[in-house]
Amino acid sequence: MVVSHPPSEPRSTVISYRVIDTAEDFLDACRTLGAASGPVAVDVERASGFRYSSRAYLIQVFRRGAGVFLFDAPEIDDFAPLMEAIGDAEWVFHAATQDLPSLREIDLVPERIFDTELSARLLGWPGVGLGAVVERTLGIVLKKEHSAADWSTRPLPQAWLEYAALDVEHLLDVRDAIAEELDLTGKADWAAEEFADELTRKPKPAPAEPWRKLNGLHKIRGRRGMAIARAFWNARDELARSTDTAPGRLVPDRSLVAAVAAGPKTKAELGALRDFTGRASRTEINRWWQAFVDGRADTDIPLERVPSDALPPVRAWSGRRPEADARLKAAKPAIEAHAEFLSMPTENLLTPDHLRRVCWQPPQPATAEAIAAALKSHGARDWQVAQVSPIIEKAFVQATQSPAEATESA
Known part of the structure; x- marks a missing residue:
């Protein structure tokens, strides 16, 4: 346990932080946290x-009257x-959306x-x-040098533990300042809606073909090349999962794509590629070459492009659906001005994809009420709906008017 001090007071002594890793200490900490309030x-x-999963390796909890605990x-x-x-x-x-998934696990x-x-x-802070945020609200400067550290490391260095403790030690005072x-600003109810949405938002379903998320896949040409990329990605994912290693640390996406695009004819050619890098690029060369062999022999050749419910790129709207393009060009600057x-x-006022979807396929008739229902769906x-629906309705009307009519109605 770490007994905290008021954030406005400087520390007079060096605090030694301890990680709670035994059942006895854990239960003691829970009793202390439960006895406090707030x-x-x-x-x-x-x-x-560094690791394959996004599991939690350290959980920091602070409660006034109890202190900081590092689990x-x-x-x-x-x-x-x-x-x-504390339930x-x-x-x-x-940034709750970063932490909630690993806590739910x-x-x-x-x-x-x-x-x-x-x-x-929501407050528009730069x-x-x-x-x-801590500096703005409390005047305290935090050092953030360990944000990208490998938190699976054991034992954790004291400097890392101090960094972790400070991430929560000031947070309740920050919360109070922000709540005020x-x-x-009249945004407390808006924030409450956002918090409830964060807490209840369902995770995105896993993609049916996760290998298509490979960064740079668009550089691969031909269905056979796609089959090789898929085989390579699957081989890397299998190794990453079995060793609990982040896939990109074995072979980065750019190296995988470069190897597939180069089309080596032999294992030696694959190993000689300068752009084929990564800690496992040579130590697992047999694995990667087998992936090339399997991809070249695969009879289940994937399509280069698959159907998607994603909207077309905005730059293509003027040619494919000019009326939708006109609606977006009228509504977007109006929403930006209101934000x-x-x-x-x-x-934060309105998710851009929500606006694009209602512009691409507006309700009929496009009244503020109908637009509101579409946005909620x-x-x-x-x-958000209450703020933007009337603005979008007006923009849609302007999008159908001639320049003279738009000037007259402005």
């Missing part, structure tokens, strides 16, 4: 750039005691949340990273 600050450290997640079999201790409290996050699911990062966006600002008036990023929140 919201809890929660953060998660992962090792996504070694892989060493704790059952987090039910922690849920019992009914408000959990405060900075170990059955740590809050009932209600407060997101300081999302709140800062810097929304934790360091910028949300009230003053500026509300002092928030346009994408795409996932827009009530507060």
Whole structure:
């Protein structure tokens, strides 16, 4: 346990941080947290750039009257005691969408949340990273040098543990300052809707063909090349999963694509490619060459392009559906102007894809009420719908008018 001090007071002594990794210490920590009251600050450290999974490796929890606790997640079999201790409290996050999935994997699911990062966006603050928000609200400068560290490392260095503790130690004071600002600007109810959406949002379904997410796949030509890329991706994914290593650390996407595009005729040619790099590019050369052989012999050749429900690129709208292009060109700047008036990023006022979809396929008739229903069906929140539906209705009318009519109605 780490007993915290008021954020405004400098530390007078060096604090030694300890990771909780035994059942006894874990239960003691849960009892201490349960005996305190009020919201809890929660953060998660992962090792996504190093490991195959996005599991939690360190969980930081802070509660006033209890202190900071650093839990070694892989060493704790059952987090039910922690849920019992803090499950009914408000959990405060900075960028909750990053942490909630890994917490759900170990059955740590809050009932209600407060997101300081999302709140800062709604308030239109120029810097929304934790360091910028802490400095703006509390005047404290945080060092962020370990944000990309390999948190699966054991033992964790003291400097890393201090960094992790500070991620939550000031968060409740930040939450209080931001909540006051949300009230003053009339955005508290909007933030509450956003928090509820974050908490209940369903994860995106896994793609049917995950290998098509390969960065640079568009550079591969021909269906046979796609078959080789698929075989290579599957071979890399199998090795990454079995060794719990991030796939890109074995062979980066750019190297995989470069190798497929080069079309080596032999294993020696593959090994000689300068652009074929990565820690496992040569040590696993037999694996990669077998993937080439399998891809070249595969009779189940994939299509170069697959059907998608994604909208066409906006640049193609004027030729494919000019009336939709006119609607978007009228609505987009109007939404941007209203976002500026509300002092928030346009994408927080309305998700760009929601606007594009309602412009591409508007309801008939395109009244504000019908537009509102369409936006809600795409996932827009009530507060967003109330703000933008009349603006979009007016923009759609202007999109059908002649220049003279638009000037007259302005």
